[in-house]
Amino acid sequence: MSINPSWILRSYPSAMPSAENWSLEDRPIPMAANGELVVKTLWLSVDPYMRGRINPAKNYAAGFRIGDVMCGGGIGEVVTSESANFKAGDLVTSDHFGWQPFSAIPATSAKLLQTNDAPIQSALSYLGMPGLTAYFALLKTAIPKVGETVLISAASGAVGQIAGQIARIKGFDPVAVVGSDEKLEWCKELGYRTGVNHRSSTDLAADVANACPKGIDVFIDNTAGPIHDAAMLALNTFGRVVVVGTISLANRFDQPDIGVRHLRRTLITRARIEGFLLDDHEQEYETATADLLSWHKQGLLQTREDVTEGIESVPHAFVRMLKGENFGKQLVKL
Amino acid sequence: MSINPSWILRSYPSAMPSAENWSLEDRPIPMAANGELVVKTLWLSVDPYMRGRINPAKNYAAGFRIGDVMCGGGIGEVVTSESANFKAGDLVTSDHFGWQPFSAIPATSAKLLQTNDAPIQSALSYLGMPGLTAYFALLKTAIPKVGETVLISAASGAVGQIAGQIARIKGFDPVAVVGSDEKLEWCKELGYRTGVNHRSSTDLAADVANACPKGIDVFIDNTAGPIHDAAMLALNTFGRVVVVGTISLANRFDQPDIGVRHLRRTLITRARIEGFLLDDHEQEYETATADLLSWHKQGLLQTREDVTEGIESVPHAFVRMLKGENFGKQLVKL
Numbered sequence: 044m045s046i047n048p049s050w051i052l053r054s055y056p057s058a059m060p061s062a063e064n065w066s067l068e069d070r071p072i073p074m075a076a077n078g079e080l081v082v083k084t085l086w087l088s089v090d091p092y093m094r095g096r097i098n099p100a101k102n103y104a105a106g107f108r109i110g111d112v113m114c115g116g117g118i119g120e121v122v123t124s125e126s127a128n129f130k131a132g133d134l135v136t137s138d139h140f141g142w143q144p145f146s147a148i149p150a151t152s153a154k155l156l157q158t159n160d161a162p163i164q165s166a167l168s169y170l171g172m173p174g175l176t177a178y179f180a181l182l183k184t185a186i187p188k189v190g191e192t193v194l195i196s197a198a199s200g201a202v203g204q205i206a207g208q209i210a211r212i213k214g215f216d217p218v219a220v221v222g223s224d225e226k227l228e229w230c231k232e233l234g235y236r237t238g239v240n241h242r243s244s245t246d247l248a249a250d251v252a253n254a255c256p257k258g259i260d261v262f263i264d265n266t267a268g269p270i271h272d273a274a275m276l277a278l279n280t281f282g283r284v285v286v287v288g289t290i291s292l293a294n295r296f297d298q299p300d301i302g303v304r305h306l307r308r309t310l311i312t313r314a315r316i317e318g319f320l321l322d323d324h325e326q327e328y329e330t331a332t333a334d335l336l337s338w339h340k341q342g343l344l345q346t347r348e349d350v351t352e353g354i355e356s357v358p359h360a361f362v363r364m365l366k367g368e369n370f371g372k373q374l375v376k377l
Numbered sequence: 378m379s380i381n382p383s384w385i386l387r388s389y390p391s392a393m394p395s396a397e398n399w400s401l402e403d404r405p406i407p408m409a410a411n412g413e414l415v416v417k418t419l420w421l422s423v424d425p426y427m428r429g430r431i432n433p434a435k436n437y438a439a440g441f442r443i444g445d446v447m448c449g450g451g452i453g454e455v456v457t458s459e460s461a462n463f464k465a466g467d468l469v470t471s472d473h474f475g476w477q478p479f480s481a482i483p484a485t486s487a488k489l490l491q492t493n494d495a496p497i498q499s500a501l502s503y504l505g506m507p508g509l510t511a512y513f514a515l516l517k518t519a520i521p522k523v524g525e526t527v528l529i530s531a532a533s534g535a536v537g538q539i540a541g542q543i544a545r546i547k548g549f550d551p552v553a554v555v556g557s558d559e560k561l562e563w564c565k566e567l568g569y570r571t572g573v574n575h576r577s578s579t580d581l582a583a584d585v586a587n588a589c590p591k592g593i594d595v596f597i598d599n600t601a602g603p604i605h606d607a608a609m610l611a612l613n614t615f616g617r618v619v620v621v622g623t624i625s626l627a628n629r630f631d632q633p634d635i636g637v638r639h640l641r642r643t644l645i646t647r648a649r650i651e652g653f654l655l656d657d658h659e660q661e662y663e664t665a666t667a668d669l670l671s672w673h674k675q676g677l678l679q680t681r682e683d684v685t686e687g688i689e690s691v692p693h694a695f696v697r698m699l700k701g702e703n704f705g706k707q708l709v710k711l
Contacts, residue, residue: 095641267640286644300641303633306601307429309652310620316650318643 045069048354049112049143055099059294059365062358064097065113065142073147075125081147082119084140084354087375088167089361090115090201091265091290098297112141113357116167118156119146126150136166142357144377157332161339168372169346170335172321173201176287178331179324180263181206182213184317185283189214191260192279194251196270198238199226199347201372202287205335206263207235208344215261218254220270222367229370233345247273258282266291267300275305275314284316293365347371379403382688383446383477389433393628393699396692398431399447399476407481409459415481416453418474418688421709422501423695424449424535425599425624432631447476447691450501452490460484470500476691478711491666495673502706503680504669506655507535510621512665513658514597515540516547518651519617523548525594526613528585530604532572533560533681535706536621539669540597541569542678549595552588554604556701563704567679581607592616600625601634609639609648618650627699681705 049070056064075081093115096106107113117140121133129135134156139148156166168174180202187193193210197203198219210217211234219230219238227238239250251259251273258279264271268291271284278284292300309316324331338344349369351360357375364373383404390398409415427449430440441447451474455467463469468490473482490500502508514536521527527544531537532553544551545568553564553572561572573584585593585607592613598605602625605618612618626634643650658665672678683703685694691709698707 095645264640267638271640286640289641289644292641299637300639302635302638304601304605304636304638305634306598306605306620307623307626307634309650310623310654311429311652313652313654313657315652316643318645318647318649320644320647323647 047072047143047145049141050354050357052097052107052109052111052113054109055097057297060094060097060358060362062362065358067355070112070143072145075123075147077125078150079125079147080121080129080135080150080153081123081145082117082135082137082140083122084117084119084144084146084377085134086118086164086167087140087142087357087377088116088172089357089364089373089375090172091288091293091365093361094290094293094365112143114139114141114146116140116172117146118163118166124150129153129155134163136171142354144354159336161336164348164374164376165339165346167374168201168348169205169339169344170332173372174205174335175324175328175331176319176321177202177206177209177263178335179321179327180285180287180319181209181261183324183327184285184319185261185263187213187215187261187283190216192216192218192255192257193261193263194218194220194255194259194274195235195263195265196220196274197265197288197290197367198230198235199370200265202265203263204230204233204346204371205344207233208338211235212338212343220251226370229347241270248276252277261285263287268292269302272303272305275308278308278312278314280312282312282314284314286316286318290365290367349373350376352376381406381477381479383475384688384691386431386441386443386445386447388443389431391631394428394431394692394696396696399692401689404446404477406479409457409481411459412484413459413481414455414463414469414484414487415457415479416469416471416474417456418451418453418478418480418711419468420452420498420501421474421476421691421711422450422506423691423698423707423709424506425622425627425699427695428624428627428699448473448480449476450474450506451480452497452500453480458484463487463489468497470505476688478688493670495670498682498708498710499673499680501708502535502682503539503673503678504666507706508539508669509658509662509665510653510655511536511539511543511597512669513655513661514619514621514653515543515595517658517661518619518653519595519597521547521549521595521617524550526550526552526589526591527595527597528552528554528589528593528608529569529597529599530554530608531599531622531624531701532564532569533704534599536599537597538564538567538680538705539678541567542672545569546672546677554585560704563681575604582610586611595619597621602626603636606637606639609642612642612646612648614646616646616648618648620650620652624699624701683707684710686710
């Protein structure tokens with residue numbers, strides 16, 4: 044019987060990762076060093092940003108090393124604490140949860156889970172990183188005006204589903220780009236005015252332009268790739284593009300992304316294209332979380348989760364999220 | 378003997394224009410309709426933006442039509458005035474000068490040439506559109522901090538030569554990208570710390586990175602194309618790229634610009650890439666012109682002109698400017 048089956052990174056994928064890039068190996072339950080907590084994992088989050096770290100190249104954060112236990116966002120219960128700020132039994136979130144049942148995490152990375160009427164795993168979705176990303180990318184970086192058209196790619200995903208609903212709450216005009224008709228229907232239930240299924244579209248630029256008859260004022264780009272190109276062609280003067288994610292590049296990480304470059308279009312529209320990282324907004328997390336929780340309590344935020352179960356399923360959950368096969372926030376329940 | 382030999386657009390070039398795209402045809406000296414001036418042309422300016430208008434596709438301004446007299450920036454003397462604001466003998470600038478000795482221009486487009494100790498044609502270079510472009514792109518869009526590295530492409534051109542000197546005056550660290558060693562030497566005389574000759578470079582990304590050992594904080598992009606790509610690879614976190622011109626695309630105007638797309642890099646650096654058009658800054662022209670003139674009077678602005686003579690030379694001057702064969706602001710003296 045395994046004591047602490049842990050997913051170890053064994054190779055860097057050159058394109059789309061597969062379960063073979065990791066091996067499940069037993070590890071002892073870790074001891075908490077000074078300033079650390081040992082936590083029992085309840086939920087793990089798999090997120091697009093992790094693809095960027097399974098790479099030897101420089102990124103905004105250090106990459107995972109071969110032989111390391113993979114780690115990411117999670118929720119767990121403190122088993123032992125070597126920090127004055129936490130005690131056994133506390134429920135915490137952290138971005139340092141290993142892909143394993145028991146992890147040692149730095150206490151400084153942990154946050155006590157706030158009591159609210161939302162299910163605890165919402166701290167990994169709409170009350171956590173994806174929700175905050177949607178909030179800041181839309182309201183602090185793009186800053187749409189009331190009535191402006193906001194195109195959102197990966198619109199039913201963890202970030203997109205929240206971004207679309209915030210856009211509706213704030214009186215913007217949200218338009219979805221998704222990967223299936225089923226996702227599109229759900230986006231309309233969330234409050235997206237309309238949308239485009241990029242997988243069934245035979246002329247993405249035309250379909251995006253038709254869905255945005257007044258042009259695109261703001262584009263929340265969660266994917267890069269062909270959807271970005273289609274959006275650029277319909278961008279209005281002084282349009283704002285926020286580059287939140289590049290998941291369409293997940294299967295070509297070691298190759299440059301080759302395609303149409305829209306610098307001329309950027310000049311003509313005086314567009315602003317801006318890269319986004321959530322960490323830059325840390326000082327405002329509290330305000331944003333309060334807003335998100337308030338919308339949740341008013342029944343204004345619907346969310347959808349896509350849950351796999353068991354530590355064995357983590358790489359599978361990660362890869363299906365990268366491929367866009369998930370429908371809603373991809374989580375793993377242990 | 379021709380009365381008013383005028384350059385008529387005869388075809389849209391699919392790539393780099395050549396003199397064959399125009400024909401020189403005699404036209405009568407125009408009459409001034411109500412609200413118009415007839416002006417005798419003294420100087421004509423040929424500028425990169427005009428390439429974008431010799432195109433049937435939508436641009437930020439209406440394109441030139443086949444059969445029209447070409448027009449652009451110029452300086453001339455008012456011959457007859459049908460406007461209360463101007464009288465015969467006034468020296469004016471306007472963007473509506475035909476490529477011809479005598480033009481009828483809207484009085485609303487004309488500005489009385491300010492008396493100062495600069496040569497009159499400086500109203501087409503450092504006291505005019507290129508100087509104002511450098512000023513606003515650098516100081517109002519990019520907004521570098523003292524000591525920051527500012528990479529400027531087409532650095533010895535009409536915009537670049539002024540941008541580099543403003544950067545020096547303001548205490549930034551300007552680095553040039555130019556098309557010849559001779560231009561690079563001159564850029565250093567202007568106050569650029571160093572630079573790269575992109576035509577002789579065998580590894581542009583490495584050469585740009587070496588010239589910017591602290592990375593690039595601000596990139597004034599006058600060219601797009603491979604220089605843009607090299608700059609993106611050396612861009613610092615929170616780097617700012619101002620897309621001022623896309624002259625490297627002049628020979629592929631009907632084809633999309635295909636190449637490396639740097640959206641992932643934009644995300645990682647949280648770069649801001651912003652398109653620039655001078656018209657958006659019209660309300661601040663007066664302040665900016667006063668600054669430029671003051672620097673000129675203090676001897677802080679050196680400039681260089683590349684002058685061809687005679688109406689016959691206009692298409693030639695335009696094409697050599699597009700090819701980067703000019704050295705300094707390209708003008709035509711009539």
